[in-house]
Amino acid sequence: MNEQRTWAYESRTSGLDGIRRVMRPRRALAADEVRVKVAAAAINYRDYALAIGDYLPQMPRPYVPLSEGAGVVTEVGRDTSRLKLGDRVLGHYTSAWLDGAFEPSFHDSKVGGPLDGWLAEEVIMPANALLPVPEGWSFEQAASLAISGVTAWHALGDISALQDRFVLIEGSGNVSLMALQLAAQAGARPIVLTSRQHLASELQQCGAEAVIGPGDTATRLERIMWFTGGRGVDLAVEVAGGDTLMSLVLPAMATGGRVAVVGFLDDSHVHGDLVGPLLKGLLRLEGISVGSRRHFEELLAFMRAHQMRPSIAESFAPEDIQQALVHRPQALGKVVVVMDEQGEARRFHVKHQPDIHR
Missing domain, CATH: 3.90.180.10 (Medium-chain alcohol dehydrogenases, catalytic domain)
Structure with missing residues (x-):
């Protein structure tokens, strides 16, 4: 039986040239985990500083960069009931910090270093670290808030x-x-x-x-x-x-x-x-070290109530990640990486939505 593999970009050594596309074995989910087909990811200064080794130079490599992202649920663990196939979701950055005060151990749960991030075909995250994409938002907009917002x-x-x-x-x-x-x-x-x-x-x-x-x-x-x-x-x-x-x-x-x-x-x-x-x-x-899932939920509720959406300045393809990490757009807004150019995640979302006409 052939082993299933997926692609990802790994930061293998310090420096932008150390980011390479690789094929990885597709592992099984734990009971509380969710597999997400990545549609979009976004760039933060942290991503650049980690990649070149200026920030946390002792952090183990390889790791998959990018701390912000959004996509579609394609598989859920057996103990996961709050999410289903086809759900549009965005990821929380400090995945173990759900509410309350920050604990030192939460540093180890940060996505995009030390945990693998969104610069990949798919990500696996705890169900509690995923939130629903607000109605009417694009994946690019949804992918732009986990750190900066x-x-x-x-x-x-x-x-x-x-x-x-x-x-x-x-x-x-x-x-x-x-x-x-x-x-x-x-x-x-x-x-x-x-x-x-x-x-x-x-x-x-x-x-x-x-x-x-x-x-x-x-x-x-x-x-x-x-x-x-x-x-x-x-x-x-x-x-x-x-x-x-x-x-x-x-x-x-x-x-x-x-x-x-x-x-x-x-x-x-x-x-x-x-x-x-x-x-x-x-x-x-x-x-201030970003925030908890509760902070994220409050932010999204405020933005929905006031009809706010993130601003997108420019987008890049994943193979241009080195350029994206150093790019400074002339306009205001986020630099995003469109991971799902063929629209597979979007089609998966539509395919798994309930037919209201039945």
């Missing part, structure tokens, strides 16, 4: 408390864009810092009340304080770290403000007086 949602905190609050957002990357759109929809007053001045109009259309372009730190800080009437911002979604955090974000905070630290695009090290500004302004500095 959930991180933004978690960083914003109590969404109902943002009405008329000043929210500082750095950049126009995936997390920042989602934070902007969610905050604006919640009635906040977003201020966006960007080095890409040509995107100012688009950022305003997404809800930014003020867009502050390139400039020296003193000038940018002055503009923030002017826009907030000298009060400062109530919440900052901090993605840069380093000198941006120390010299711009902390001085721009209102008394009692909160800084949600979600990244370190500039530098993970800080130099200078960190404790002084925190004590003087009674500030809260909180590290």
